[in-house]
Amino acid sequence: MxxxxxxxxxxxxxxxxxxxxxxxxxxxxxxxxxxxxxxxxxxxxxxxxxxxxxxxxxxxxxxxxxxxxxxxxxxxxxxxxxxxxxxxxxxxxxxxxxxxxxxxxxxxxxxxPTPESIRDMQRRRMIDDLSALLARHFGDAEIGEVTALVNQMFARRASDAPQDxxxxxxxxxxxxxxxx
Structure with a gap:
């Protein structure tokens, strides 16, 4: 198929x-x-x-x-x-x-060009996706809270082992x- x-x-x-x-x-x-x-x-x-x-x-x-x-x-x-x-x-x-x-x-x-640049693009793409989804129900302040959490999660992951x-x-x- x-x-x-x-x-x-x-x-x-x-x-x-x-x-x-x-x-x-x-x-x-x-x-x-x-x-x-x-x-x-x-x-x-x-x-x-x-x-x-x-x-x-x-x-x-x-x-x-x-x-x-x-x-x-x-x-x-x-x-x-x-x-x-x-x-x-x-x-x-x-x-x-x-x-x-x-x-x-x-x-x-x-x-x-680098794993760091890819992780940053992944982070930005995720924030864009989440912001668009959350904007249907929440204001900028609530979206900012989620964005801050996503940034923290990516910062933690960056200190872990390198990714593909x-x-x-x-x-x-x-x-x-x-x-x-």
Missing amino acids: HTEVHVHGTVLLKSGVSQTDIELALRHWFDYVDVDGLADARSAHQDEPGIVFDRRRRSLDICWTGYVGRNFQHSLEGAFESLSPYSEEAAAVEVSYYQEDGQDEHSWVFVG RTQVRSGGVSGKKHLH
């Missing part, structure tokens, strides 16, 4: 990164979907650019949809772990799985497709 997946985000790259560097880093992903390189990394949806390396802006812009099986997430994580040394700063890349039964799954893959470079955070289940 194949599932539709959408991968969306932008990774800013260090100066001097070449297309060959990017293609080698993304090899796990490319091998999984059976493409040779960026020129072939087109989205299944005609209106999406796919995976585009913009040398002038030093960015990797991803708006790609494909049909994948169970091991795709592992391949994607391997690709982003290989991409991390080329990244200028941490980035969160959204991964959305659209199940046939309508129970969509959303997660994030994080990429960054590409942590995944599962999101909620949604019944709606939303690509952007």
